[in-house]
Amino acid sequence: MITLTDIHKSFGSKQVLRGVDLHIPRGESMVIIGGSGTGKSVTLKCVLGLVTPDQGRIEVDGQNAARAERDTFLARFGMLFQGGALFDSMPVWQNVAFRLLRGSLKRPRAEAREIAVEKLRRVGLSPDVADLFPAELSGGMQKRVGLARAIAAEPEIIFFDEPTTGLDPIMAGVINELIREIVVEMGVTAMTITHDMSSVRAIADKVAMLHDGVIKWSGPVADMDASGDPYLDQFIHGRAEGPIASVR
Amino acid sequence: MTVVITPLALFGRWALALLAAIGRIALFAGQTVAHIVKPPFYRREFTSALLHIGYLSLPVVGMTTFFTGGALALQIFAGGARFSAEAVVPQIVAIGMVRELGPVLVGLMIAARVTSSIAAELATMRVTEQIDALVTLSTHPMKYLTVPRVLAATLVMPLLVGVGDVIGIMGGFLVGTERLGFNGATYLQNTVEFLQLNDVVTSLIKGAVFGFIAATMGCYYGLNSGLGAQGVGRATKASVVAASVLILAANFILTGVFFSI
Numbered sequence: 401m402i403t404l405t406d407i408h409k410s411f412g413s414k415q416v417l418r419g420v421d422l423h424i425p426r427g428e429s430m431v432i433i434g435g436s437g438t439g440k441s442v443t444l445k446c447v448l449g450l451v452t453p454d455q456g457r458i459e460v461d462g463q464n465a466a467r468a469e470r471d472t473f474l475a476r477f478g479m480l481f482q483g484g485a486l487f488d489s490m491p492v493w494q495n496v497a498f499r500l501l502r503g504s505l506k507r508p509r510a511e512a513r514e515i516a517v518e519k520l521r522r523v524g525l526s527p528d529v530a531d532l533f534p535a536e537l538s539g540g541m542q543k544r545v546g547l548a549r550a551i552a553a554e555p556e557i558i559f560f561d562e563p564t565t566g567l568d569p570i571m572a573g574v575i576n577e578l579i580r581e582i583v584v585e586m587g588v589t590a591m592t593i594t595h596d597m598s599s600v601r602a603i604a605d606k607v608a609m610l611h612d613g614v615i616k617w618s619g620p621v622a623d624m625d626a627s628g629d630p631y632l633d634q635f636i637h638g639r640a641e642g643p644i645a646s647v648r
Numbered sequence: 649m650t651v652v653i654t655p656l657a658l659f660g661r662w663a664l665a666l667l668a669a670i671g672r673i674a675l676f677a678g679q680t681v682a683h684i685v686k687p688p689f690y691r692r693e694f695t696s697a698l699l700h701i702g703y704l705s706l707p708v709v710g711m712t713t714f715f716t717g718g719a720l721a722l723q724i725f726a727g728g729a730r731f732s733a734e735a736v737v738p739q740i741v742a743i744g745m746v747r748e749l750g751p752v753l754v755g756l757m758i759a760a761r762v763t764s765s766i767a768a769e770l771a772t773m774r775v776t777e778q779i780d781a782l783v784t785l786s787t788h789p790m791k792y793l794t795v796p797r798v799l800a801a802t803l804v805m806p807l808l809v810g811v812g813d814v815i816g817i818m819g820g821f822l823v824g825t826e827r828l829g830f831n832g833a834t835y836l837q838n839t840v841e842f843l844q845l846n847d848v849v850t851s852l853i854k855g856a857v858f859g860f861i862a863a864t865m866g867c868y869y870g871l872n873s874g875l876g877a878q879g880v881g882r883a884t885k886a887s888v889v890a891a892s893v894l895i896l897a898a899n900f901i902l903t904g905v906f907f908s909i
Contacts, residue, residue, distance in 0.1 A: 445780070449783075450783055450784075470786070471786045474785075475786055478784075479781070479784040481777045481780070481781055483776055483777060485776060485777040485778050486778075486781075487773075487778055498785050498787075499785050502688070502690070502787065503688070503786050503787065504786070
């Protein structure tokens with residue numbers, strides 16, 4: 401469904417992506433892992449058009465992402481941002497129903513609110529959260545609201561950017577479980593970027609490891625532990641020694 | 649040779665960077681205008697911007713122009729006394745406030761209050777990925793964030809300037825009648841008779857231009873801010889400085905255009 405071919409991206413003299421090739425079939429949950437600064441977020445942003453690749457081609461269902469009509473193209477996506485990226489000037493329900501209150505998916509206000517409350521319930525939040533503002537919520541609740549916003553318009557594809565960063569292990573487990581449930585229940589194609597191995601094991605059907613601007617290894621999550629790839633082994637076991645140089 | 653070339657190279661780099669910045673800002677302003685006329689138009693955001701930029705700025709505009717009008721009356725009276733021209737206080741306060749001080753002071757106060765707030769808000773949105781979130785939610789940041797603010801500032805600033813002009817003249821009137829011994833009716837009559845429609849219209853046009861500049865600078869620097877708290881701080885500072893300088897430059901140009909002899 402999503403195919404990245406030979407994606408290159410540099411920022412000034414820093415070459416972040418040096419030829420990323422990746423294919424995510426429909427209905428599959430792909431998790432991209434890799435150290436900080438390896439270009440995971442940039443890869444994801446390239447697909448969404450938030451960052452323009454210097455070279456390469458991105459296709460969604462065979463359609464060139466660069467030439468697609470933006471609104472129609474983006475209407476297929478939902479995205480959970482690392483920090484939630486909730487709009488702090490509006491209450492939670494308006495955040496969740498943002499897409500349903502304007503644009504091509506616009507619904508009557510009461511109906512949009514009803515859908516928002518239903519989505520909040522789906523991610524484990526009570527209806528009284530709907531009228532609070534994002535600043536009044538804990539980190540875990542903000543992630544849940546972000547998740548509710550990502551699924552509000554029933555997208556075909558959902559991206560999760562570091563979904564458990566900044567959460568305690570229990571809350572991280574809850575969010576991982578929620579993501580897995582939602583991905584299976586909605587039958588969506590999911591792309592997650594993380595360096596949290598518990599997230600990888602909970603969410604992924606397939607895993608791709610990004611290092612030095614290219615995909616070093618990719619395969620089913622079940623094959624990850626026995627891959628024999630020195631880069632992947634070092635990363636998943638969190639070893640300081642290995643081919644991935646660490647800054648001390 | 650190096651002693652000559654190094655400063656020249658530095659000046660060249662500075663000049664190129666300045667021209668590039670002017671080009672980017674001009675392009676941004678042009679895109680903003682283009683987006684104003686293209687749907688969708690976010691009415692709720694526009695109304696909210698009208699309230700924040702217009703109504704909530706009234707206290708600061710009122711106080712600034714009131715005290716300036718009063719001080720202007722005192723200055724003109726004291727200055728006029730040197731050549732027995734104390735009686736011109738109402739006329740000079742009126743023309744000074746309406747043609748020059750009203751629009752400029754209101755413009756600068758809006759730059760301080762509104763430009764800074766827009767830049768800080770949008771820069772924080774950028775740092776916290778809210779701008780990216782807008783894009784992924786199929787909403788153009790320019791249409792959703794920039795157009796309502798710029799349009800609201802452009803439309804509401806003439807009203808603020810008009811209110812500022814009146815309050816400034818009232819400041820002069822109060823000082824003139826309570827402190828300098830002017831007769832109230834005569835003061836008002838002199839003010840009204842001396843002012844021309846052209847003075848008022850140009851004052852309001854200046855207001856619209858300054859409003860456009862103030863909001864555009866806030867949006868430009870906010871949307872193009874660097875990352876982190878430092879990025880937000882820099883964007884806010886740069887937006888206020890740019891807006892203030894551009895307002896003063898635009899005032900000079902507009903004054904030249906409207907009142908060239």
